[in-house]
Amino acid sequence: MMATDPGKTRKTKTPATGRKSTTPKVKAKVAPKPEPAAPATVVESAKPVVLGPMMRKPELINAVVAKSGMKKKDVKPIVEATLAVLGAALQDSRELNLEPLGKVKVNREKKKPSGKVMIARIRQSQDLPSEEAKPDPKDMGAPAASPTAAE
Numbered sequence: 199m200m201a202t203d204p205g206k207t208r209k210t211k212t213p214a215t216g217r218k219s220t221t222p223k224v225k226a227k228v229a230p231k232p233e234p235a236a237p238a239t240v241v242e243s244a245k246p247v248v249l250g251p252m253m254r255k256p257e258l259i260n261a262v263v264a265k266s267g268m269k270k271k272d273v274k275p276i277v278e279a280t281l282a283v284l285g286a287a288l289q290d291s292r293e294l295n296l297e298p299l300g301k302v303k304v305n306r307e308k309k310k311p312s313g314k315v316m317i318a319r320i321r322q323s324q325d326l327p328s329e330e331a332k333p334d335p336k337d338m339g340a341p342a343a344s345p346t347a348a349e
Contacts, residue, residue: 255277258277259274288302291304298322299322300320300322301320301322302319302320303320304317304318305318
């Protein structure tokens, strides 16, 4: 007889029949007839986000001036300081909860030679009306005239 490897198996012939021994095959059970399918349900997929024009710092400053009614020379240092504080908080991987902006959480970050890329999730409690998101063009120009007593 030959020495066999313990990790290998080999088939042997049974002495009585001379046939190779095999494990008995299990017959597949016949599946019962399928029941009528339930009516199809429509599942809404996530809506794609259509990006608008990018808002840059000068536009943000102008929007804050229009919204607050303050002078640009007073608003500019406040907006720049706010952006610096927010940037430092994100740099430290802090979670932000700033309503109505929403809750900002950094999910992933990757260091690149040009800087750090952060993938963040922003969750707002409700949809903001488009009037709040964009300044009113009437506010950008001259101040609106106050109503007169005759009106």
